Amino acid sequence: xxxxxxxxxILEEGKFFKVVCGAGNEDIEEVYRLSLVYTLxxxxxxxxxxxxxxxxAVFKGVGRAFELAPSLGLEIGIxxxxxVSIGLKGDPHVRKALIIKDLCTQCGKCIDACPxxxxxxxxxxxxxxxxxxxxxxxxxxxxxxxxxxxxxELKKILPVLVEAGVDNLExxxxxxxxxxVLNDWYLINSLVPDNFVSLCIDRTNLSNEQYKKRVRRVxxxxxxxxxxxxxxxxxxxxxxxxxxTLQAVxxxxxxxxxDLPIKILVSGGxxxxxxxxxxxxxxxxxxVSIGMFARxxxxxxxxxxxxxxxxxxxxxxxxxxxxxxxxxxxxFSYT
Numbered sequence: 248x249x250x251x252x253x254x255x256x257i258l259e260e261g262k263f264f265k266v267v268c269g270a271g272n273e274d275i276e277e278v279y280r281l282s283l284v285y286t287l288x289x290x291x292x293x294x295x296x297x298x299x300x301x302x303x304a305v306f307k308g309v310g311r312a313f314e315l316a317p318s319l320g321l322e323i324g325i326x327x328x329x330x331v332s333i334g335l336k337g338d339p340h341v342r343k344a345l346i347i348k349d350l351c352t353q354c355g356k357c358i359d360a361c362p363x364x365x366x367x368x369x370x371x372x373x374x375x376x377x378x379x380x381x382x383x384x385x386x387x388x389x390x391x392x393x394x395x396x397x398x399x400e401l402k403k404i405l406p407v408l409v410e411a412g413v414d415n416l417e418x419x420x421x422x423x424x425x426x427x428v429l430n431d432w433y434l435i436n437s438l439v440p441d442n443f444v445s446l447c448i449d450r451t452n453l454s455n456e457q458y459k460k461r462v463r464r465v466x467x468x469x470x471x472x473x474x475x476x477x478x479x480x481x482x483x484x485x486x487x488x489x490x491x492t493l494q495a496v497x498x499x500x501x502x503x504x505x506d507l508p509i510k511i512l513v514s515g516g517x518x519x520x521x522x523x524x525x526x527x528x529x530x531x532x533x534x535v536s537i538g539m540f541a542r543x544x545x546x547x548x549x550x551x552x553x554x555x556x557x558x559x560x561x562x563x564x565x566x567x568x569x570x571x572x573x574x575x576x577x578x579f580s581y582t
Contacts, residue, residue: 250414251442251472254328257291258443258474258510262576263534265292265512266541266568268305269378270332270340270419271397272296272363275304277376280549281542282308284561287321288568292328294417294536297399302408305329319562330445331408333401333435334419335427339481340447341419342379342394344372350391360386362485362539380483380539401434409438417445417474420461421481423452429464436469444469449478449498449515459505466507476536477502478515485539492521500530512536522575535575544571 257263266285268278273296282293282305293309295301309327316323334341344365346357351370358366361383365376372383384392405416416435420428428446435444446465450458466473479495499513513521514536521535548554548564555561 249441250328253325254291254414254443257325258533261531261533263291263510263512264289264572264576265294265330265534265536266290267294267332267514267536267538268296268301268542269363269538270294270296270334271343271378273298273301273375274363275300277542277549279304279308279311280554280564281545282327283312283315284545284549284564284568285541285572286312286323286327287316287319287561287565289324289572290327290568291325291534292330292415292536294330294332294538297331297333297401297404297408299404299407299411302329302331302411302413306412315558315561318558319565321565328414329412330415330417331405331413332417332419332447333399333405333431335422335424335431336396338419338421339379339381339394340421341397343374343377343397344379344381344383345393345395346370346372346383347391347393350389352389352391354388356386356388357383357392362543380481401431405435405438415439415443415445415474417447417476419447421447421449421451421478425461425464428461429468432465432468443472443474443510445474445476445512447476447478447514449481450501451481455501458501462502462505462509463507466509471508473507473509474512475502475509476512476514477532479513480516481514483516483539485543487518487520487540489520489524491516492518492524495521496525496528496530499525499532500528503531510534514538519571519574537571537575541568541571544568
């Protein structure tokens with residue numbers, strides 16, 4: 248069975264769980280530890296930044312998980328699919344925050360708001376940890392936060408990552424420029440011709456009809472290898488309630504109305520309530536991508552200096568993550 252066949256089988260059952268480390272997250276140690284924990288917890292896929300060191304950290308974390316599984320009494324059903332996310336200029340997933348010192352009043356609201364703990368006491372952004380979520384800018388009352396685009400030479404870096412063993416590529420396309428979207432979509436399709444490719448799309452700049460039109464156009468290129476990651480409210484999943492995940496389920500519902508043989512992942516504000524809300528609303532999809540909430544859930548453990556020195560810390564994180572993974576995939580099947 249090929250990796251495509253393995254992944255397709257999980258998606259067809261509606262049992263696909265993707266943990267999102269962050270398209271802009273280049274914290275090597277955090278990505279390594281998240282990969283270790285969520286591999287042991289049974290995640291189907293791990294989503295990371297388009298960076299060689301980050302991808303290497305993922306493979307290291309997955310390998311370490313297989314080494315530790317017997318000691319923890321766990322059996323890993325499948326090696327997670329490694330997904331690399333890229334973003335177009337203007338998409339928030341690949342931007343970095345920058346604090347304008349001349350405007351900053353050092354009130355500390357940005358530090359409190361940052362879910363990645365990336366702003367120092369000197370009000371400097373550690374860009375390698377910044378995921379571009381914008382929480383700091385929303386909290387700032389004096390408009391002292393701006394954003395810069397993290398530009399990467401995709402034609403150079405992506406072939407290297409695919410050669411290293413990356414399974415899937417995902418394009419984040421929260422922009423209005425249709426030509427730019429299709430240009431990069433052709434690129435990632437050429438690099439991954441035999442496995443799924445994913446378009447992460449929301450309704451920030453698109454009407455419902457424009458959204459559907461974009462989905463149809465990418466499907467014309469990639470056919471049944473198309474995954475649409477229906478992004479409700481990008482990078483907003485810090486809270487665990489129905490309202491936070493409402494837009495994610497709504498966007499998945501609109502995607503399902505297009506009636507194409509595509510696979511649908513729900514994201515953007517996803518949490519432990521996502522599949523429950525989808526069931527209540529009769530919305531069908533093939534899997535869930537959880538980022539901010541999944542990372543927050545295990546942060547106390549993975550931030551410990553002695554994380555790997557005592558298996559109990561790893562086990563505590565795995566048990567928390569496993570509850571999330573199991574509760575997400577056991578309630579829903581795509582039938």
